[in-house]
Amino acid sequence: MWFSSRARPWKGLAGRWPLHLRIRNQWSRQPGPPHSFQTAKTQILRADDARKKVESIASKVMEIKAKWFVRIEGAYEIGEPYIFDDFSRELREDDIADPETAPVEVLREAYATYFLPLSSDPFTSDAADEDTEVSQAFDKTLFHFLLVRMGKAGDGFASDHCLTLLGKHPEETRAICAYLERIERIGASDDAIVGFLESPDAIYPYQICQLVEWRLKDSALPTEEFLRIIRQAAFDDSRPYYLRSVCRKFLGEFGTSADVERLEHLYSNARDELEQCEILCSLKRMEKRRRNTFLGRYEMDSPLHQRAVAFVKASRAGQARGA
Numbered sequence: 001m002w003f004s005s006r007a008r009p010w011k012g013l014a015g016r017w018p019l020h021l022r023i024r025n026q027w028s029r030q031p032g033p034p035h036s037f038q039t040a041k042t043q044i045l046r047a048d049d050a051r052k053k054v055e056s057i058a059s060k061v062m063e064i065k066a067k068w069f070v071r072i073e074g075a076y077e078i079g080e081p082y083i084f085d086d087f088s089r090e091l092r093e094d095d096i097a098d099p100e101t102a103p104v105e106v107l108r109e110a111y112a113t114y115f116l117p118l119s120s121d122p123f124t125s126d127a128a129d130e131d132t133e134v135s136q137a138f139d140k141t142l143f144h145f146l147l148v149r150m151g152k153a154g155d156g157f158a159s160d161h162c163l164t165l166l167g168k169h170p171e172e173t174r175a176i177c178a179y180l181e182r183i184e185r186i187g188a189s190d191d192a193i194v195g196f197l198e199s200p201d202a203i204y205p206y207q208i209c210q211l212v213e214w215r216l217k218d219s220a221l222p223t224e225e226f227l228r229i230i231r232q233a234a235f236d237d238s239r240p241y242y243l244r245s246v247c248r249k250f251l252g253e254f255g256t257s258a259d260v261e262r263l264e265h266l267y268s269n270a271r272d273e274l275e276q277c278e279i280l281c282s283l284k285r286m287e288k289r290r291r292n293t294f295l296g297r298y299e300m301d302s303p304l305h306q307r308a309v310a311f312v313k314a315s316r317a318g319q320a321r322g323a
Contacts, residue, residue: 151182167201187220252282
């Protein structure tokens, strides 16, 4: 939104929050993961400053693209001229002002230039370029753009490095997970995620919850180390409820028979109806006769219990058809 002065937007919001913010504010008082208003992404800027911020991605990516073009041109000069003429025309007909058209090689070099501790230039062997320290501040807007573009291209250039940012930049967990999901490296990241979860940097329960929910999107069996960490969180009463809840779901999907039996024993100590039904939903992999006996014992306790039991039976039936 554009305003005539810095004070104008606050006058417009005084005494009346937008409806969607009021609704989210009410939600944030409910039990469960905290809802973030993403205040870090909300700024009031002068028009010229806002324009510079919006155009910063294009300027940075196009700077890399221009260098890439010059180097490719130099490489082709040693060959037949007509070969480069075709290549040059193809590139110049591209929209040079649009970073969306940047080739994957340009995206890689941009990521290396602005985010890798040591930037290695893929287009030159100059030693001075190979050991250049990145001194600029972390640009999250450019980071998101590059991950989205490389993700759409199926390029895993940043897959290893972005996982190392979970500790230093926990606010980027969602963007990192989305990128790894696009390039189909969810299960392949188990070792790196375990390393992070066992480090002193894993201090935010909601970040851990995000990682567990993301890992549930892959049907590949987790490593024993990953499962061990999830097991500890699922049965640790000192952890927030929402984290224990998603970890119980994870054990319901990937845990051992001992884990499922332990979940069954949690039912009698559940604090409310919702937790009881969550536990019921995590028992779908229990031995069929035992499971049906247990579900039948509590199915009629409430309409919510009936829905939970119906969900478990439907899920089990779907698994049997898939097998």
